[in-house]
Amino acid sequence: MKELLVISGKGGTGKTTVVGSFAALAPFKVLADADVDAPNLHLLLAPDQLEESPYSGSDLASVDRKACTECGRCTDLCEFEAIRNGVVDARRCEGCGTCALVCPVDAIGMAPQTTGRVYLSSTRFGPLVHAQLMAGAEASGKLVTQVRQRARAAAEQRHVDLILTDGSPGIGCPVIASLSGVDAALIVSEPTPSGLHDLGRVLQVAAHFGVPTAVSVNKWDINADLTRAIERLSIALGATTLTRIPFDPAVVDATVAATPVVEWAYGEASKAVRALWKDVASWGALT
């Protein structure tokens, strides 16, 4: 089984546009939305929800106020400034359990808290595993890992040997959790100073985890010079460069219509995304 992850470094470069179209073009696959912080893939795929389960990312401390002597030891030792005068700040608590360990009167307990939900849905392009992390919640990396495990299980069950995963922006814990163990990562970039800068950082993280990478520049004709600079940097950092996608207002129209662009139009962007899928399907890292 192979898993392709689509990430970007910078947000809003077109990850979901690309994955939504790949969903329409790839013959047999399971889809996963690993952007648990701001999931959007389901908006293009109109899923019917089959299963839903609560997700507990971390434990939360709670204080038995009757037993608490307000000695302040928990406050002194909490690295996250999450407990004071016997009151726990649920937003800051990372659930490490240090306070419960050090409390001299055992007044602190730890219990799992529900911080998100995981869904298995059916779409016209195949099964989709997606999730929603509650606003401000911790441990999104762990939820990403759960989404990927469910997607793998769904693929095994259906004897499907490809998983297409839509990733999140940035280079932090959700991206690290989505990169570990994938077969290949496609990075969708854009020819802007931010796109170039963030691409360099995300390629470093992918290299750190030994993941083969390829880069496609979206809206490339907005700035052809920067597109060339991005492709040069990609090659210098060991990535393969694939078909570019031109600026095309049809992409916005398709998004507004909540439809993958390859199903919406036969314009320039649509053609390029089809060519990009061909590149990806024959990419050594996935075959």
Next chain:
Amino acid sequence: MIVAVASGKGGTGKTTVAVSLALSVPRAQLVDADAEEPNAHLFLSPVIRKTVPVAMMVPDVDLRACTFCGRCAEFCRFNALAVVKEQVLVFPELCHGCGGCIHACPEGAISRSERRIGEVELGEARGHRFIQGRLKPGAPSAVRIVREEMAHLHLDVPTIIDAPPGTACAVQEAMAAADFCLLVTEPTPFGLHDLRMAIDLAAELDLPAGVVINRSGRWDSPIEDECRRRGVPVLLKIPFERQIAEAYSRGEPLTDAFPEYGDKLRRAWAEIETGARV
């Protein structure tokens, strides 16, 4: 007053708005709190005067004192420690730096050591104070970096924070210090979905919010309906125009390429001042 520029969805134009707003408001300081992918500097070419390293605690195990009892590994909920035979393995990528293992060890064999996760840079750009955080690639969480940035704010000047995308922990850390949250969205179903989440987060933090619709044009009304329903004003629209995208791709702040946005942003700032939490 402290205004956090946030979005839910990535790539909607937070940095465009934050940079132009900072350039339009006299004496404003700009804080780039997107430490995973800091971008504001690309539009401002700041002079950095000081770099403050940010580290987190990781355990250092003294193997001469260790009896390999395994209590540390048993305590650690993040699986950052493993005891195998006469070895203790530490996985810094998984460590949250809570320090609990130090207290769990009955032999006192674990002490604090530090792992650098990034830095905060202090400087100025075009007469404005500039602060930015940078997460080291491979380090997991920018929360501590954002917290360090906030410790360097000057509280007597207008402050604009360029927040990271999403609604998770680092965003919340950036929003927690603010008096007002300016949400930048784009008029698509993606933008609307993520705007709803960002409005929820602002409401949960009891933070007044306003909206900027970037790439405004063909699908504004669902966004405006949502804003009306939630009682969040639309303070500015930036149209969907290729020239604006091209100026951005050349690294030009919006207010340099299209000076009329200076007045528009100052008007938005005046509205924010009347609506902000005091």
